[in-house]
Amino acid sequence: MMKRFILTFFLVTITVSLSNGQTVDVKYLNPKFGTGDPYKHFRFGTSGEYYAGFMWNNTNGAYGNGDDFTIFTYGNRDINLRTGTGNFIVFPSSGGNVGIGTTNPQSKLDIYRRGEEVSLLRFSTERPWEFIQTGTGGGSGLALRSKVNSKYFRIQSPEGVNNTVFFTSNTASASRVYLVPHGGRVGIGTGSPDAELTVKGKIHTQEVKVDLNGSVAPDYVFKEGYELRSLEEVQAHIKEKxxxxxxxxxxxxxxxxxxLKEMNLKLLEKVEELTLYVIQLKKxxxxxxESVEVLEYNLKN
Known part of the structure; x- marks a missing residue:
């Protein structure tokens, strides 16, 4: 009875001191509330309703994974950690992790949530982006989705140069991807590209379009004055080279x-030269x- 009286008196003293804006210095605080349960706690509220509290949790899985400290609320109340002009820093002394939705984080920031279209992380700028899960089970994936139509996502250098630009749109034909738009090289299957696009492997496509970009199509072969080699010259070159x-x-x-561009133009040049040879042979x-017909006529007569 005496212990209960002393404890009640101690709490009333703290309550009166705090209500008067005073400070109570303590070295250790070991509340007896919750004795017999797997945790110890302080609660804020009234005798009929709890609002929030602090808890040292020993083994209760409802408030963590055991042997941890918990700040909790009741109902739909938020927990706000607000600083003045300083920073909010999570700095575990032994290199721990931060978990959201999980009591067993596996990395510095581990966000856990499952389900089709669930939101994992959102950047609420003027035109927000959001990481979401797509699909479920073995077919699940991670998507970076724009929350508004027609939005740019850029990968930039330290000085703000756009190295890669993604333009997303609900209209598929309007979407764009720009790789190294200000110069640079892209390698596929290689770590040392020697041109704007270097592919070490096969390319499968339906069509390739090549700009001449200063090259000349070989229609000059058909122009008057073109020096067409004789077949004897061609034969000699083949024999030698x-x-x-x-x-x-x-x-x-x-x-x-x-x-490919240069070779195709050279091959077209040879095709056009072959055409001239065929025309010459036809003549x-x-x-x-005509000579044979004249000879046949003379022989008959």
Whole structure:
């Protein structure tokens, strides 16, 4: 009875002191509330309703994973941690982690939530972004979704240069991805690209369009004054070099690769030259045909 009286007197003294704006210095505080339960706690509220509280939790899984300190509220009340002009810092002395939705965080910040379209993290700027889960089970994934239509997401250098830009839109044909738009190189299958796009492997596509960009299509072959090699000259070049005039050798192509635009233009040049050779042969064949017809006529008469 005497202990209960002393404890009541102690609490009343603290309550009166705090209500008068005074400070009570203590070295250790070991509340007896909750004795016999797996936790000790202070609660704020009235005799008929609790609002919030502090708890040292020993083994109760409802307030953590055991052996921890808990700040809790009742009902739909928030917990606000508000600083003045200072920072809010979570700094575990032994390198612990922060968990949201989990009592067993596995990284510095571990956010746990499951389900189709659940929101995991949101950046509430003027045009918000949100990380959400898509799908469930083995088909689940993580998506970065714009919460408004037509929005840019940029990856920038320390000086603000756009290295990669994503433009998202509900209209699929309006969406864009810009890789190194201000210069640089992209490598696929390689860590040392030697051009704006370097692919070490196969490319499967339906169509490739190449700009001439200063190159000249070989229609000059058909212009008057074009110096067409004679077939004898072509034959001599093939005999000496082992390849067509103006076409790289097999060794050159193996060592330096093949420039598709340049090679296609050279091959078109050869096709047009072949066309001229065919026209010449047709003319010669026509003359031979006329000569044969004259000879046949003379033989018959």
């Amino acid at each position: 082992g390849h067509l005039p103006g076409i790289p050798s097999a060794e050159e192509m193996k060592e330096e690769g093949v420039n 010669e064949n026509g003359k031979l045909k």
